[in-house]
Amino acid sequence: MYLDIAVRGAKSSYYVRTIIDWLYEIKDIIEDEYSAKVKIHHVEEPSEIPEVYVCGEFAFSGLPDNEGELIEIIKSVVERKIIKQENINLCSKKEKYGGEKLKEEHVCGYHDAASLNSTKDTSSLEKIVHDIEKMVIDTLGFEPVHGFPHIERVMKIAFKLAEDFKEVNPLVLKLAVLLHDIGRVEEETLRKHHAILSAEMAKKLLVQYGFSQEIIDKVVDAILAHSFTLKYTPKTIEGRILSDADKLDALGAVGIMRVFMESAYRGRTLEEAINHFYEKLFKLKDLMWTEKAKKMAEKRYKFMVYFLDRLEKEIEAEE
Numbered sequence: 227m228y229l230d231i232a233v234r235g236a237k238s239s240y241y242v243r244t245i246i247d248w249l250y251e252i253k254d255i256i257e258d259e260y261s262a263k264v265k266i267h268h269v270e271e272p273s274e275i276p277e278v279y280v281c282g283e284f285a286f287s288g289l290p291d292n293e294g295e296l297i298e299i300i301k302s303v304v305e306r307k308i309i310k311q312e313n314i315n316l317c318s319k320k321e322k323y324g325g326e327k328l329k330e331e332h333v334c335g336y337h338d339a340a341s342l343n344s345t346k347d348t349s350s351l352e353k354i355v356h357d358i359e360k361m362v363i364d365t366l367g368f369e370p371v372h373g374f375p376h377i378e379r380v381m382k383i384a385f386k387l388a389e390d391f392k393e394v395n396p397l398v399l400k401l402a403v404l405l406h407d408i409g410r411v412e413e414e415t416l417r418k419h420h421a422i423l424s425a426e427m428a429k430k431l432l433v434q435y436g437f438s439q440e441i442i443d444k445v446v447d448a449i450l451a452h453s454f455t456l457k458y459t460p461k462t463i464e465g466r467i468l469s470d471a472d473k474l475d476a477l478g479a480v481g482i483m484r485v486f487m488e489s490a491y492r493g494r495t496l497e498e499a500i501n502h503f504y505e506k507l508f509k510l511k512d513l514m515w516t517e518k519a520k521k522m523a524e525k526r527y528k529f530m531v532y533f534l535d536r537l538e539k540e541i542e543a544e545e
């Protein structure tokens with residue numbers, strides 16, 4: 227027996243994420259109650275407010291007060307279906323994910339993870355990746371420069387670049403993107419390069435979760451290779467993609483936003499912020515590995531040059 231719960235809404239929304247986290251927390255309770263396997267699905271939609279469907283039936287929208295209330299709502303929908311004797315398998319195939327028309331999207335964003343790590347089935351892998359994602363959010367927070375919003379941007383770029391390479395292992399890429407900056411929080415206290423720290427932390431974590439040595443080695447290689455200053459050459463396509471995606475996030479409008487936010491945070495002068503463009507950012511476009519990244523970098527670079535030209539003119543009142 228199985229019981230499908232679908233959450234519809236934007237994954238970037240706090241409310242949607244909270245509901246998904248809570249569902250994973252209460253999953254065991256529901257499974258014990260009905261002796262059914264609970265499957266949690268996320269369906270990406272623009273709305274910030276989540277809509278939750280239990281066995282295809284609309285349960286509620288918004289955020290309940292707490293996990294206890296969430297359990298009660300889910301139970302009331304399930305009981306209703308049982309009373310109506312619709313409990314053959316609790317959910318019929320038709321009802322999965324809130325209706326046939328909806329496009330299913332796994333919480334973890336990849337679809338065939340089981341084939342990538344044969345020791346785990348898809349749902350347990352999704353749960354592991356979800357837990358890792360949660361840990362990354364807790365570690366990095368939502369600060370836009372190096373926090374989880376940076377990870378989300380890099381993830382989008384990385385999977386866009388990966389479209390050109392059939393050989394990319396999406397699980398390796400996802401884990402590498404998620405974990406590539408976790409060492410930043412310890413960088414200053416331990417006086418160690420954040421890419422090395424992140425690689426060490428990732429290795430430890432992935433060993434604990436029982437990932438295969440091949441996956442661990444590829445993730446570690448990609449993390450070491452993403453850094454501009456470490457100058458480590460990636461051995462894998464996932465490493466080249468992560469390196470490109472991370473550098474692209476330092477370019478263009480986003481790159482400009484990051485420079486000035488970081489400069490304000492570190493108390494740098496405007497002159498120092500501008501120097502950073504010449505000393506590091508303008509060099510990044512020549513360090514791309516993939517063709518698509520080279521084109522994207524060129525566009526983003528041109529926008530930065532235009533911006534800096536305007537900025538310098540306005541500072542000197544030369545308009």
Ligand SMILES: [Fe+2]
Nearest residue numbers: 376406407472
């Ligand atoms: Fe990064």
